[in-house]
Amino acid sequence: MTIIPQPILPIIVDSTQLNCFSSCPQKFYNEYILGLRPPDLSIDLHAGAVFSATLESFYREVYTNGLEIPQALARAYATFTHQWGDFIIRKDRHPKTPENMWAAVEDYVNTYPPRSDLVQPYYTSGDASFEYSFAIPLDLPGFPRHPVSGDPFIYAGRFDMLGRKNGIPVIRDEKTAQRLESNWSEKWDLRSQFLGYCWALQHVGIPCNTVIVRGVIVTLTSIRQVEAEKLYSNHLIGRWFEQFKRNMNRLVACWNDGYFDYNLGDVCTQYSHCQFIPLCSSSDPANWYDSYEVRRWNPLDRNPTSSNAVPTVSSGNQPQMSMSSSGFAHTNSGAATKTAATAAFTSN
Numbered sequence: 001m002t003i004i005p006q007p008i009l010p011i012i013v014d015s016t017q018l019n020c021f022s023s024c025p026q027k028f029y030n031e032y033i034l035g036l037r038p039p040d041l042s043i044d045l046h047a048g049a050v051f052s053a054t055l056e057s058f059y060r061e062v063y064t065n066g067l068e069i070p071q072a073l074a075r076a077y078a079t080f081t082h083q084w085g086d087f088i089i090r091k092d093r094h095p096k097t098p099e100n101m102w103a104a105v106e107d108y109v110n111t112y113p114p115r116s117d118l119v120q121p122y123y124t125s126g127d128a129s130f131e132y133s134f135a136i137p138l139d140l141p142g143f144p145r146h147p148v149s150g151d152p153f154i155y156a157g158r159f160d161m162l163g164r165k166n167g168i169p170v171i172r173d174e175k176t177a178q179r180l181e182s183n184w185s186e187k188w189d190l191r192s193q194f195l196g197y198c199w200a201l202q203h204v205g206i207p208c209n210t211v212i213v214r215g216v217i218v219t220l221t222s223i224r225q226v227e228a229e230k231l232y233s234n235h236l237i238g239r240w241f242e243q244f245k246r247n248m249n250r251l252v253a254c255w256n257d258g259y260f261d262y263n264l265g266d267v268c269t270q271y272s273h274c275q276f277i278p279l280c281s282s283s284d285p286a287n288w289y290d291s292y293e294v295r296r297w298n299p300l301d302r303n304p305t306s307s308n309a310v311p312t313v314s315s316g317n318q319p320q321m322s323m324s325s326s327g328f329a330h331t332n333s334g335a336a337t338k339t340a341a342t343a344a345f346t347s348n
């Protein structure tokens with residue numbers, strides 16, 4: 001049976017989607033409007049999501065329940081095995097096996113023991129803030145409305161910890177990778193994802209302009225931890241915001257025109273080649289739809305492609321969310337969620 005994907009312009013946008021749109025609007029159309037994805041789930045997305053969920057569980061046991069490290073790790077291992085589930089790695093000699101990813105968790109905890117880690121959770125009313133999500137309505141001057149619903153778009157994101165270092169709010173985010181690139185630290189200098197996180201926190205009243213990036217490098221033979229601390233000037237955050245606004249207007253213009261531009265350049269062939277080359281090469285792209293599955297991207301999910309659910313946040317009626325005039329915070333566990341006029345803050 002031929003798949004006929006329904007074009008749906010997402011109302012919730014995140015940095016991954018916007019980066020895709022910047023690099024190739026046609027890719028954005030295929031991936032985020034039609035929801036087309038290769039049938040195989042990404043091992044990198046899966047392993048990264050499992051790692052993140054496991055650390056969140058570990059930190060909850062340490063910071064919220066007061067367990068010692070061995071007991072907290074034992075509880076986290078249960079989370080790890082549950083989250084990994086029956087996922088099968090289809091690529092030969094891929095380093096992100098469950099054994100290696102668990103070893104990476106243990107190595108991370110040994111490298112950054114929570115009690116002496118310079119980055120400690122940000123506390124509000126006694127709750128630690130590991131795993132932080134935000135969703136901010138773009139009901140702001142210069143931003144377009146969603147052309148179908150008429151509602152503001154929502155800018156969403158999630159990162160591994162809102163913390164404090166030397167008393168200053170910082171974002172901490174882990175990145176798992178299979179190799180350490182020579183420019184690993186520099187590659188975050190203009191990272192729109194992190195600039196957007198800083199903007200979002202500042203928008204809800206948390207004066208943060210620092211991101212601690214922790215790389216967890218998992219190869220077939222070794223595990224390595226690296227760290228970079230990035231300070232983003234308000235000038236740079238402002239530049240990101242202006243570009244963000246322009247990109248949102250371009251996105252709506254493409255939708256209204258019914259035409260999403262093609263890159264037809266380096267983006268088509270970088271990394272392991274764009275997954276949509278068959279569509280872009282064909283006189284009738286619909287002939288290729290059967291080669292894909294429709295899985296909608298949900299920016300508020302730890303593994304955004306793991307389900308077919310379409311995020312439908314439009315008026316604060318999403319389960320486990322509360323909304324303020326400036327945004328809402330979200331917790332996967334359904335644990336306490338606090339939102340104030342000046343701060344959207346989640347503690348798990």
Ligand code: SF4
Pocket residue numbers: 024026027028030262263264265267268274275276277280
């Ligand atoms: S193949 Fe090239 S033009 Fe087509 S969606 Fe991918 S990046 Fe864009």
